[in-house]
Amino acid sequence: MLTAILRRIGLSLLIIFLVAVLVFSATEVLPGDALDVFLTADDLMIMEPEQIEALRREFGLDKPAVARFLQWFSGAVVGDFGVTFIDKTPVSEVIWDPLLNSFLLGLVITLIAIPIALAIGSTTGYFRGRKPDTIVSSLAIIGYSIPDFVIGTLLIMAFAVWIPLFPALIFVFADAPALELLKVSLLPTVTVIIGHVAHLSRLLRAGFIEAMNCEFVERARLSGIPEKRIVFRHALPASVIPSLNSMALFIAGLLNGLIVIEKVFGYPGLGLQLIEAVDKREVHVVQAIAFIGAVLVICMNLLADLSIIILDPRVRSHKHE
């Protein structure tokens, strides 16, 4: 078991490194360098070659790509992503408040979405193939087929334009206290939850059906354990384990959803920061956000895998793939 855990941690570290290579090279493989992204054609026309050379040295672009990557990576692992092009603020400073805000929104969404999805998933799984399942499963397909930005926009129309209960756009500063942010985030939260509950409940439904088909459930039935107890004490906990495998998926999907919804509502989080950085061609900020997002996915995935190793007796004794 210990070797399995160590192996899994080693693998995650390797993947973090590979992600760093990918994130760094995505903006490096083009002919030219970060300077071409930063300077417009007009800038290049009027600037002297010496000036451009000086800038290049200032950004460290005169060094070979491998040296720059190692420098960037050694900074990135301790949270130092360099400075912005425009006003030389440290990137970590630019993204810190938005990061916390997005984390807050993501946490609230997860805490609400998981119990709802668990309830829907196990109920539909229990009645699989029958009317309640067919209806709810169809609704789930509809739920995750409608784009997040459409759900968000419809909610704005309904509850900000026609029945003006909420502000259509959030005007809160990035460093506002958590409570103030939560007060204005009801609509964004609901938006992301609709799509994610739909997806998650389908996953959990599959896990629940799998668990109910297991031998231990059959055995429990034969030994006369009441159905209610079988569902809640035996099948439900077992049904969660296969969906832990999809943890990376869930977190990545949540991050995607957050980015879209922050743009729809103007919520001051990492997604809004990302779009702004793309528009301003702030390569370092985009790299930092992509790297942080990926590391988050890798860590949550590791956590899920480790809990599978620890919780599931079937995996504990086998070599984990």
Added chain:
Amino acid sequence: MSEKSMHAILTHSPGTAIGVTLVAIHLISALFAPLFIPYGPTELAGPSLLAPGSPGFPLGTDIIGRDYLTRLVMGGRTSIFVAMLGALVAVIIGGFIGVSAAYIGGLFDDVIMRLVDTKLSIPGILFVALCVVGFGRSIPVLTVVIAINYMPGALRIIRSQALTQVPLDYVKSSRLRGESKLSVIVRELCPNVLEVVVVEFAIRTSSAILSVSALSFLGLGISPPTPDWGLMVYEGIRQIYFAPWLVLLPAFLISTLVIGLNFATDGLANALGLDAARGLD
């Protein structure tokens, strides 16, 4: 696919029939719309923000005076094209690599799977944002990015399907017959994972359409003045108080397209005994 199984798919559930119908309507209108539109999709054809029902403009005009009906019927074409081409490239290349990895195994398989894990760790929109900063905004870049984005997930699913085939006798006997590795992969294994590849293509197309429209909404996908539903929702938000249809109509079209695709895919997967409802990576 025989007629009987086609019939079985269509009548599997009412959802499937509705899905196939929706997709058919969307595809037909996307294919033939250019034959019937009275104006160019980017042509400034009339005054700004005409109400629906104005003479010559059945759905009115948008903020800068382009015919809204024209833009609406043309607004799905680019994203459907990008999504289908991207998904097709993803399942073909991803499928081939996946089957090869399953058959060859060993270090090759390990390296491929670690690369898959790496790509799957980066949330799609973040990956696209990186590429947009690095390569700029254009339809070819977007198509390639969509293909790369959906390749690892498709690769993983097709590889695990191929793994169930590798130990079977027909693969063994073809190897003993002296067929080359490439020949076993292409002629023996690939045809036997085709059903999974088809379902993967369907699932990933509908997901790619969602992605492309979300990216266009964010300003990372299809850029103006090309008509696109995601972009039109974004452009319409500013007129939400007095011209809500500018948002509602493209929102309705993109939603019905993806709902149709997902119901049709679900039916197809069920008929083939596969699961389309698992999470999508």
